[in-house]
Amino acid sequence: MTSDRPTIFALSSGRPPAAVAVVRICGPQGGRALELLIGRVPPPRRAVLVRVRDPADGDIIDEALALWFPAPNSETGEDMAELQVHGGQAVIAALLGALGRIEGCRMAEPGEFTRRAFLNGRLDLTEVEGLADLVAAETPAQRRQAFRQLKGLIGDQAETWRRQVIEALALVEARIDFSDEADVPEDLIDPALNAAQQLCETIAAALADGGRGERLRDGLVVAIAGPPNAGKSTLLNRLARREAAIVSPYPGTTRDVIEVHLDLAGYPVTLLDTAGIRASEDPVEREGIRRAAARAAAADLVLWVIDSQATERAADFDVENIGKTECWLLRNKVDLAGDKLWTNSEWQSTPYTRQLAISAATGAGIDGVVGALAEFARAYFAATESALVTRARHRQALEQTVSALDHALGQSRSGAEELIAEDLRSAATTLGRLTGRVDVEDILDVIFRDFCIGK
Numbered sequence: 001m002t003s004d005r006p007t008i009f010a011l012s013s014g015r016p017p018a019a020v021a022v023v024r025i026c027g028p029q030g031g032r033a034l035e036l037l038i039g040r041v042p043p044p045r046r047a048v049l050v051r052v053r054d055p056a057d058g059d060i061i062d063e064a065l066a067l068w069f070p071a072p073n074s075e076t077g078e079d080m081a082e083l084q085v086h087g088g089q090a091v092i093a094a095l096l097g098a099l100g101r102i103e104g105c106r107m108a109e110p111g112e113f114t115r116r117a118f119l120n121g122r123l124d125l126t127e128v129e130g131l132a133d134l135v136a137a138e139t140p141a142q143r144r145q146a147f148r149q150l151k152g153l154i155g156d157q158a159e160t161w162r163r164q165v166i167e168a169l170a171l172v173e174a175r176i177d178f179s180d181e182a183d184v185p186e187d188l189i190d191p192a193l194n195a196a197q198q199l200c201e202t203i204a205a206a207l208a209d210g211g212r213g214e215r216l217r218d219g220l221v222v223a224i225a226g227p228p229n230a231g232k233s234t235l236l237n238r239l240a241r242r243e244a245a246i247v248s249p250y251p252g253t254t255r256d257v258i259e260v261h262l263d264l265a266g267y268p269v270t271l272l273d274t275a276g277i278r279a280s281e282d283p284v285e286r287e288g289i290r291r292a293a294a295r296a297a298a299a300d301l302v303l304w305v306i307d308s309q310a311t312e313r314a315a316d317f318d319v320e321n322i323g324k325t326e327c328w329l330l331r332n333k334v335d336l337a338g339d340k341l342w343t344n345s346e347w348q349s350t351p352y353t354r355q356l357a358i359s360a361a362t363g364a365g366i367d368g369v370v371g372a373l374a375e376f377a378r379a380y381f382a383a384t385e386s387a388l389v390t391r392a393r394h395r396q397a398l399e400q401t402v403s404a405l406d407h408a409l410g411q412s413r414s415g416a417e418e419l420i421a422e423d424l425r426s427a428a429t430t431l432g433r434l435t436g437r438v439d440v441e442d443i444l445d446v447i448f449r450d451f452c453i454g455k
């Protein structure tokens with residue numbers, strides 16, 4: 001089945017130059033490629049020191065460690081070879097060039113190794129996603145969540161649930177098939193529906209986690225907002241310069257919103273610097289402001305920054321628009337003339353749950369902001385790490401399952417066996433889609449697109 005597949009190869013280690021480069025080869029020509037390049041196939045799973053030669057002219061490319069993982073006991077389930085060479089540009093170019101000239105071998109596409117592992121049943125789809133998350137993890141909590149998923153946390157659970165649905169379905173189908181026969185127990189529908197009821201409640205409980213698993217994956221969103229010149233960008237830059245800042249310009253970064261990723265107490269927090277929110281006549285600026293306000297409104301926390309020296313009191317953040325989002329007041333530029341926190345009566349009329357006096361320019365009070373944010377993240381994520389659902393895709397599949405089960409439970413008990421069976425079948429299908437057991441072609445490209453080449 002796999003023998004007509006092309007053999008793929010790629011640089012699987014990081015960007016050269018580096019001390020070592022790992023080139024992986026996967027597919028039916030893996031063994032032959034090793035014979036051509038190093039003159040032999042090493043014993044399985046044993047590292048051997050070899051000379052790598054260009055098969056075209058016998059020219060020595062490098063000395064390497066070679067490893068051989070024959071099918072099916074390899075990461076992808078196919079024959080795999082690994083050459084660890086010196087991580088120089090020319091070494092890697094010569095090796096990849098030589099591999100490309102071997103018949104049946106070509107460069108791997110992004111995620112293609114993992115895709116083969118999936119197609120060969122070595123990983124289910126949720127484990128593939130866990131692997132992608134593990135590679136992308138920026139904080140310890142994200143890493144732990146991704147690792148649990150890679151090890152089948154949600155996949156195994158979904159598979160157990162799917163088996164339970166299928167058992168219930170089997171009862172209903174028995175009732176349908178043998179309804180005329182005397183020795184089939186009269187009531188098979190009740191036990192089937194009882195099982196469906198229980199399952200429905202269990203899955204609904206797993207979904208009622210407030211989306212925290214997804215948040216841990218994506219990061220808690222904290223928006224820095226406030227009137228122009230209050231010091232928002234200065235604050236963001238100061239926070240980004242801290243050791244905890246993860247400098248990763250996001251592809252989604254636009255002119256209007258800048259993102260900085262922070263690791264606070266091990267939890268991911270994404271800070272957004274939004275364009276100054278104020279009344280404006282300029283249509284371009286108005287659009288920027290509209291987007292900034294929308295991002296801020298969707299955030300988990302808003303830091304409303306004001307210039308504590310400003311004589312006019314700036315408008316408060318529009319609480320109507322932000323719904324339940326928590327909002328803190330940061331009184332900036334206290335280095336200029338000191339600052340007086342608002343008195344209780346001034347304070348009570350505001351929408352803020354907290355006020356902090358800071359100087360983004362001198363750094364005064366910034367530790368307090370970071371400490372408060374870390375506390376906020378810790379409280380938010382408490383007990384989250386066991387969350388089952390880490391992606392919208394999982395949530396959608398489980399919601400569809402619950403709704404199919406609900407529908408089955410709503411059918412009248414007698415005479416509706418066919419309809420109940422249909423609902424249970426659809427519940428089994430949505431659970432099967434979660435792990436990639438049934439018709440998932442359409443989502444595969446979306447999932448594997450996120451991978452880098454060589455993974």
Ligand code: GDP
Binds near residue numbers: 332335
């Ligand atoms: P934004 O429009 O809210 O992003 O404001 P900026 O960060 O661009 O700051 C506006 C001006 O205020 C700049 O000239 C900053 O140098 C200055 N500024 C920002 N924070 C402070 C501060 O804490 N103290 C003082 N003295 N100046 C500040």
